[in-house]
Amino acid sequence: MPNRISIRIDGELVQAERGQTIFEAAQANNRFIPGLCQFKGLSTVGACRLCVVEVQGVNRLLPSCTTPAQDGMAVITRSAKLNDYRRQALELLFAEKNHVCAVCVSNNHCELQAYAQRLGVTNVRYAYRYPRLKVDMSHPRFVIDHNRCVLCTRCVRVCNEVEGAYVWGVAGRGIGSRIACEMDRDWGKASACTNCGKCVQVCPTGALAEKGFAAEEMVKRQDLVERLATIRGTMNPGGSR
Amino acid sequence: MTKAPKARLATAWLDGCSGCHMSLLDVDELLLTLADRVTIVFGPLVDAQHFPESVDVALIEGAVSSQDDLRLAQTVRENSKFVIALGDCAVTSNVPSMRNSIAPTRLLERVYIAGADTQPGVPLENVPKLLRAAIPLHEVIKVDLHVPGCPPSAAAIAHVLTELLDGRKPDLSAVAKFG
Numbered sequence: 001m002p003n004r005i006s007i008r009i010d011g012e013l014v015q016a017e018r019g020q021t022i023f024e025a026a027q028a029n030n031r032f033i034p035g036l037c038q039f040k041g042l043s044t045v046g047a048c049r050l051c052v053v054e055v056q057g058v059n060r061l062l063p064s065c066t067t068p069a070q071d072g073m074a075v076i077t078r079s080a081k082l083n084d085y086r087r088q089a090l091e092l093l094f095a096e097k098n099h100v101c102a103v104c105v106s107n108n109h110c111e112l113q114a115y116a117q118r119l120g121v122t123n124v125r126y127a128y129r130y131p132r133l134k135v136d137m138s139h140p141r142f143v144i145d146h147n148r149c150v151l152c153t154r155c156v157r158v159c160n161e162v163e164g165a166y167v168w169g170v171a172g173r174g175i176g177s178r179i180a181c182e183m184d185r186d187w188g189k190a191s192a193c194t195n196c197g198k199c200v201q202v203c204p205t206g207a208l209a210e211k212g213f214a215a216e217e218m219v220k221r222q223d224l225v226e227r228l229a230t231i232r233g234t235m236n237p238g239g240s241r
Numbered sequence: 242m243t244k245a246p247k248a249r250l251a252t253a254w255l256d257g258c259s260g261c262h263m264s265l266l267d268v269d270e271l272l273l274t275l276a277d278r279v280t281i282v283f284g285p286l287v288d289a290q291h292f293p294e295s296v297d298v299a300l301i302e303g304a305v306s307s308q309d310d311l312r313l314a315q316t317v318r319e320n321s322k323f324v325i326a327l328g329d330c331a332v333t334s335n336v337p338s339m340r341n342s343i344a345p346t347r348l349l350e351r352v353y354i355a356g357a358d359t360q361p362g363v364p365l366e367n368v369p370k371l372l373r374a375a376i377p378l379h380e381v382i383k384v385d386l387h388v389p390g391c392p393p394s395a396a397a398i399a400h401v402l403t404e405l406l407d408g409r410k411p412d413l414s415a416v417a418k419f420g
């Protein structure tokens with residue numbers, strides 16, 4: 001079976017590798033698709049819905065990060081309709097928790113904020129929920145602020161798949177979902193945490209941060225984790241590429 | 242040559258820190274041009290006690306947090322052609338919203354009784370009643386333009402006012418960021 005396949009992205013015929021997702025195929029051909037939960041080298045979950053695309057012959061939008069590219073597939077990655085749905089997904093993320101950007105450590109270095117700007121969000125059409133959420137400061141070096149979490153689960157995946165510590169998980173269901181440390185204990189009491197900080201670096205917002213930073217000061221170093229994650233990917237066929 | 246009649250500009254200060262008004266004053270030499278083209282008819286920058294009728298452009302800073310905020314926002318809307326939510330508090334409710342997960346009664350008791358060194362007691366007279374939550378402006382009135390920023394840059398405010406005075410709809414993508 002040939003390893004190269006042909007797909008049409010936004011009308012143009014491009015080559016992709018068998019086994020690549022639409023997201024990866026688009027990226028390999030220099031086409032940008034937004035994505036908050038996707039992280040190079042980690043498995044994919046399709047949680048954020050920012051990477052949705054139109055696939056010809058399918059009457060609903062598909063997340064490109066979890067949909068395999070198939071030979072002969074025709075994909076639309078940019079359109080007014082997609083922009084509208086992506087903006088809706090973003091606005092719902094803003095309305096779900098308490099994103100007070102002005103006082104956030106990650107202000108101006110935040111992927112959520114950057115996408116809002118890029119996709120033209122000027123206000124949130126949905127009523128904000130203002131849930132009461134915890135800030136866990138019990139870890140000596142790091143802090144998790146659930147108010148700023150978008151539930152992308154990058155932290156969960158990097159801890160499981162790269163560090164192998166399995167500290168993070170998701171507790172609760174639906175609107176009550178939240179990131180939880182081990183069996184829902186304080187981070188400072190985690191028995192498996194190696195204090196490596198990978199979860200902090202991959203977090204797209206200010207939900208996970210190092211202590212000792214004021215507003216706007218936390219800049220994440222994703223390149224290092226991405227390198228570790230991709231090295232591991234080539235050696236361990238169980239994970240993502 | 243007869244000059245075009247001046248546009249009537251109003252500003253309002255709801256639950257915010259006045260930083261957006263400071264940013265408005267920070268437009269530097271544009272203030273001279275503005276002085277020729279607009280009359281400020283209401284707001285913290287002028288003396289008017291009552292919101293006037295037929296205002297062309299109204300800039301509202303701050304979240305809607307109390308009964309007074311709500312009434313003022315409604316009055317501004319009723320009497321203004323174009324209403325702008327100025328800054329993050331008006332656009333997203335921002336920092337004022339950090340009280341929203343606590344019921345107002347409990348919040349006031351915590352601050353004015355548990356947190357008081359002397360004379361504990363919740364003030365009840367001459368202060369507006371708090372709403373259950375501090376909310377963005379567009380949740381209570383129709384907003385014609387959102388200008389995010391904490392505060393919006395002077396350049397963003399200058400751009401918005403100049404474009405509106407020239408009869409164009411401002412495009413904020415280059416001068417403002419959300420959140």
